[in-house]
Amino acid sequence: MVIDRYIDILLVEDNPADIRLTQEAFKETRIPNKLHIVRDGAEALAFLQQQNRFASAPRPDLILLDLNLPKKDGREVLAIIKQSPELKRIPVVVLTTSKTEEDINQTYEHHANCYITKPADLDEFLNVIKTIETFWLSVVQLP
Amino acid sequence: MRNLPSPIKERQQTDEIQAYKAEIARLTADKEGLENELIRYKESGAQIIRFANLLHTAADVSKQLSSILDLDRLLQEVITLVKNRFLLYHVHVYLLNEESQQLLMHVGSGEVGEQLRVRKHAIPLSIENSLVAKAARNRKIVLVDDVSQEPAFMPNPLLPDTLSEIAVPLIVGDKVLGVLDVQDDESHRFDQLDVDMFRTFSGHIATAMQNAYLFAEQKETEKELLRYASRLQSLNEIDKAILLSESPENIAKTAVLRLQAIIPYDLASISIFNAENNHSRIYAAVESEAHNSIIANYHIPDIINILEIAQGAPVYGNVADTFSSALPITRSLKEQGVKSVLLYPLLYRENLIGAINLASFQPDTFTENNVTIVDEIAAPLAIAIQQAHLYEEVKQHARALEARNKELEQFAYVASHDLQEPLRIVISYVQLLARKYQGQLDEDADLFIHYATDAALRMRTLISDLLDYSRLGTRGKPFAPVDMNKVVETVLRDLSLTITENEAAVTHDPMPIIIADDVQMGQLLQNLIGNAIKFRGSEAPHIHIGVTKQDNDYIFSVADNGIGIDPQYTDRIFAIFQRLHTVDEYPGTGIGLAVCKKIVERHNGQIWVESRLNEGTTMLFTIPVNA
Numbered sequence: 038m039v040i041d042r043y044i045d046i047l048l049v050e051d052n053p054a055d056i057r058l059t060q061e062a063f064k065e066t067r068i069p070n071k072l073h074i075v076r077d078g079a080e081a082l083a084f085l086q087q088q089n090r091f092a093s094a095p096r097p098d099l100i101l102l103d104l105n106l107p108k109k110d111g112r113e114v115l116a117i118i119k120q121s122p123e124l125k126r127i128p129v130v131v132l133t134t135s136k137t138e139e140d141i142n143q144t145y146e147h148h149a150n151c152y153i154t155k156p157a158d159l160d161e162f163l164n165v166i167k168t169i170e171t172f173w174l175s176v177v178q179l180p
Numbered sequence: 181m182r183n184l185p186s187p188i189k190e191r192q193q194t195d196e197i198q199a200y201k202a203e204i205a206r207l208t209a210d211k212e213g214l215e216n217e218l219i220r221y222k223e224s225g226a227q228i229i230r231f232a233n234l235l236h237t238a239a240d241v242s243k244q245l246s247s248i249l250d251l252d253r254l255l256q257e258v259i260t261l262v263k264n265r266f267l268l269y270h271v272h273v274y275l276l277n278e279e280s281q282q283l284l285m286h287v288g289s290g291e292v293g294e295q296l297r298v299r300k301h302a303i304p305l306s307i308e309n310s311l312v313a314k315a316a317r318n319r320k321i322v323l324v325d326d327v328s329q330e331p332a333f334m335p336n337p338l339l340p341d342t343l344s345e346i347a348v349p350l351i352v353g354d355k356v357l358g359v360l361d362v363q364d365d366e367s368h369r370f371d372q373l374d375v376d377m378f379r380t381f382s383g384h385i386a387t388a389m390q391n392a393y394l395f396a397e398q399k400e401t402e403k404e405l406l407r408y409a410s411r412l413q414s415l416n417e418i419d420k421a422i423l424l425s426e427s428p429e430n431i432a433k434t435a436v437l438r439l440q441a442i443i444p445y446d447l448a449s450i451s452i453f454n455a456e457n458n459h460s461r462i463y464a465a466v467e468s469e470a471h472n473s474i475i476a477n478y479h480i481p482d483i484i485n486i487l488e489i490a491q492g493a494p495v496y497g498n499v500a501d502t503f504s505s506a507l508p509i510t511r512s513l514k515e516q517g518v519k520s521v522l523l524y525p526l527l528y529r530e531n532l533i534g535a536i537n538l539a540s541f542q543p544d545t546f547t548e549n550n551v552t553i554v555d556e557i558a559a560p561l562a563i564a565i566q567q568a569h570l571y572e573e574v575k576q577h578a579r580a581l582e583a584r585n586k587e588l589e590q591f592a593y594v595a596s597h598d599l600q601e602p603l604r605i606v607i608s609y610v611q612l613l614a615r616k617y618q619g620q621l622d623e624d625a626d627l628f629i630h631y632a633t634d635a636a637l638r639m640r641t642l643i644s645d646l647l648d649y650s651r652l653g654t655r656g657k658p659f660a661p662v663d664m665n666k667v668v669e670t671v672l673r674d675l676s677l678t679i680t681e682n683e684a685a686v687t688h689d690p691m692p693i694i695i696a697d698d699v700q701m702g703q704l705l706q707n708l709i710g711n712a713i714k715f716r717g718s719e720a721p722h723i724h725i726g727v728t729k730q731d732n733d734y735i736f737s738v739a740d741n742g743i744g745i746d747p748q749y750t751d752r753i754f755a756i757f758q759r760l761h762t763v764d765e766y767p768g769t770g771i772g773l774a775v776c777k778k779i780v781e782r783h784n785g786q787i788w789v790e791s792r793l794n795e796g797t798t799m800l801f802t803i804p805v806n807a
Binding site: 043054061156158159160 | 324603604607608609611612615637640665
């Protein structure tokens with residue numbers, strides 16, 4: 038399959054180590070992508086609603102959302118996205134270290150498209166990114 | 181005959197006179213005879229009437245006496261009957277007191293009798309010139325026809341007119357009970373008939389008295405039995421309170437309320453002294469609102485002081501006599517109207533731990549008998565309160581321990597969860613380093629990266645195990661019936677690869693259905709069977725899973741023919757992260773048996789090991805049949 042354009046991915050993540058790891062992982066994918074990075078929930082919403090310094094931000098094709106964030110946490114961000122008519126169609130992959138059932142249930146209740154526990158080592162992480170790639174390839178075939 | 185010549189006539193007349201005279205003399209004699217006879221008749225008539233009266237009285241006395249079981253009423257009846265029927269001057273009864281060897285005037289007729297009784301008139305048995313004492317001493321009726329002629333007579337100033345007196349001993353078997361003393365103001369009032377009659381009477385009276393004594397004794401015994409039963413009940417209820425593991429407050433309250441039924445107190449409390457912090461507590465108090473200050477304040481230092489001086493003995497009596505007026509407690513009790521008190525020490529292992537305090541608004545309320553009753557309650561009460569204290573302490577410790585355990589589990593969970601996050605980064609970057617720079621640096625660098633990766637991965641396993649371990653207690657499933665056959669099958673299926681690789685033979689007994697957490701049972705058996713295979717010897721592993729029932733427990737066993745465990749380490753193996761081998765020899769973090777132990781303990785069972793080095797190991801654990 039030929040991808041004729043960059044896909045815009047919004048990574049909402051506060052941990053620089055994870056940011057870099059994600060960047061490294063995406064370097065190895067076949068999808069041309071542009072990774073936009075915001076460090077907390079408030080920035081994520083500003084980016085999505087194209088406010089302030091994000092006035093010219095693109096609408097992302099995919100959101101990678103960490104749950105535990107400063108200011109507004111991932112659960113609130115997810116809830117707002119899924120209540121917004123313009124944003125609710127953007128696929129959201131929740132990435133988190135939390136394995137607790139409460140978190141998982143709550144996340145699915147807010148219509149996260151995918152819930153992924155941050156894998157414990159690099160190989161697994163790369164696999165996850167590959168899964169996202171496959172996921173994306175199937176998503177773009179949708180209307 | 182009228183016309184006869186005079187000499188003849190005179191002679192005739194003289195004869196006639198003679199004849200008349202003789203006739204008169206005869207008639208006179210007859211008349212005297214008749215008169216005497218009449219007197220005799222009259223006398224025997226009176227005798228008959230008297231005899232009949234005596235019989236009547238005897239019958240009355242017998243009849244009345246046999247129905248009276250109260251001694252005082254009985255004797256009152258006796259003297260009234262005797263005095264009225266025979267119209268006597270005075271009648272009274274003395275009772276013999278064997279201890280003091282005195283005859284005590286018990287009941288007497290009229291005012292004099294009452295006066296003598298009130299004065300507690302008594303005659304020593306040994307006194308010579310007393311008819312009453314003499315009758316009792318000799319066990320014979322003493323009769324005096326005229327006391328004024330009797331040199332040994334001791335006149336009673338209250339009975340100045342006495343002339344005749346008869347003292348009748350009252351005897352049952354060979355026991356003298358007393359003397360019936362009868363007096364009259366006529367001399368020679370009593371004859372043999374009277375003596376006989378009084379002898380008969382005395383037998384009836386003495387028998388009736390004996391009956392009255394027996395009846396009183398029986399009644400006393402009954403009362404004693406009732407008191408005893410009541411005491412037993414009190415003790416029983418206190419015991420019950422103890423058995424129900426009630427609080428010291430409840431035990432004390434039960435004791436105080438039970439005492440109320442047998443001791444007539446107005447106010448009561450049980451105070452427990454606390455030597456450690458000098459702070460005492462009142463455990464149970466029965467008191468009126470108006471008077472609660474007495475018992476509420478209690479002047480505990482005073483009570484402790486008083487009881488310490490008494491050295492373990494109870495202190496009781498009237499406030500005025502019992503307590504020094506200098507003590508604050510004395511003033512307080514007096515102000516509140518308390519007249520008598522009973523303080524009973526509660527001793528535990530000879531230490532004064534508290535007191536039962538009883539108070540009454542009446543003087544002389546508390547008797548030795550009360551003390552005996554309190555005595556019976558005090559010892560178990562002291563033990564009970566002390567035990568209840570200990571029990572509460574133990575419970576508190578248990579609660580504290582439980583809370584601390586929960587906290588630790590929570591801590592282990594949070595710690596291991598939070599440790600995972602940075603560790604994930606460490607592992608990922610060490611791996612990224614290896615991925616990008618493997619072979620581009622020198623050999624040392626590659627080795628260092630390898631060590632770092634290896635250690636980080638082992639740490640991840642440890643943390644993950646710790647996390648699982650900490651979840652065992654808090655996130656277990658509720659217990660339900662579990663078919664252990666199915667659990668064994670599942671475990672063997674999960675382990676099938678390992679079993680095949682090691683050419684292990686695993687057999688098992690038919691398994692019971694138990695009440696347990698099925699997931700944890702699987703985890704338990706998987707760890708044990710896994711260990712049995714892992715610590716194999718040179719021969720192919722033979723593993724048997726057995727089960728026996730003993731009393732209320734199933735004893736499960738997992739026996740192998742592996743390397744065995746040196747007995748000196750059998751305690752260590754259940755501790756978390758304890759290992760007997762290096763990771764190179766046998767992999768693992770050393771959490772498996774700690775998990776097993778925690779699972780078994782959560783099911784109220786026990787786990788242990790029987791093993792000989794190089795001969796194999798049997799791991800055993802119990803699960804209660806009725807969880």
